[in-house]
Amino acid sequence: MQAEAHQHAEFTQMLRECEGTLVKVCLCFTDREREDFRDLYQEIACTLWNSWNSYRGESSLNTWVTQVALNVAGQEFRKRSRMPQFVALDESIYDTIADEATDIRFQRLYSLIDRLESDEDRKLLFLYLDKKRLREIAVIAGITEAAVKQKLYRIRQQLLELREQFKDE
Numbered sequence: 161m162q163a164e165a166h167q168h169a170e171f172t173q174m175l176r177e178c179e180g181t182l183v184k185v186c187l188c189f190t191d192r193e194r195e196d197f198r199d200l201y202q203e204i205a206c207t208l209w210n211s212w213n214s215y216r217g218e219s220s221l222n223t224w225v226t227q228v229a230l231n232v233a234g235q236e237f238r239k240r241s242r243m244p245q246f247v248a249l250d251e252s253i254y255d256t257i258a259d260e261a262t263d264i265r266f267q268r269l270y271s272l273i274d275r276l277e278s279d280e281d282r283k284l285l286f287l288y289l290d291k292k293r294l295r296e297i298a299v300i301a302g303i304t305e306a307a308v309k310q311k312l313y314r315i316r317q318q319l320l321e322l323r324e325q326f327k328d329e
Contacts, residue, residue, distance in 0.1 A: 171212050175205065178225040181290060185226070187284045188273060190232035204232045219299065227300050230286065234279045272322045281315050288312055 175182070184206060201318040208228055215224055219242055280301075287297040298305045 167212070168241065171209060172211075174225065175208075175329060181222060181226055182229055183291055185229040185286060188289075189237050192225050192270065200233060200236055203236060206230045207232045215264070223300060226287070226290070226292075230283045230300070234283065237279055239280070245319060246254060268326075272319050272326065275322050275326075276315070276318065281311070281318070284308065284311050285315050285319075288315075296328055 181295060182201060185204065186195045186197050186200045190200050199248070208225065211228060215221070219227075254280065273282060273285060284297065284301060292300070294308050297308045303311075
């Protein structure tokens with residue numbers, strides 16, 4: 161019983177330490193609707209709890225949490241892409257989820273990210289925006305540093321093209 165309480169306390173502490181990363185993943189992989197954000201955060205937290213005993217310390221805790229969060233977010237993104245899309249009629253349901261979500265620059269950035277075709281591109285871009293080093297991105301993504309550089313360059317080019325299209329709309 162005491163061991164379970166200790167495990168729960170450690171897990172809660174980890175969630176507090178990694179909250180910024182979890183919020184950013186949720187912002188990057190949702191449409192920033194309050195319920196979608198909460199659902200994804202909850203799904204990630206549940207997966208982290210279920211796999212908490214499997215954390216072996218081979219990488220930093222934040223790296224492990226990021227890997228788990230991105231995998232869950234990718235799975236949820238693929239599930240949602242197969243579901244019918246609905247148009248939100250009432251924009252007043254948007255709420256301040258995080259400072260980034262209310263800043264017009266971040267809103268534009270997330271709008272461009274929403275237009276990226278590949279789930280993998282979203283993951284790499286998230287890691288880049290989260291200021292991870294190329295080596296850490298390569299470890300998390302399971303590719304070489306050279307491949308990370310090449311893919312990030314291609315993603316930046318794609319975002320620039322999308323930004324130009326976005327200006328015309």
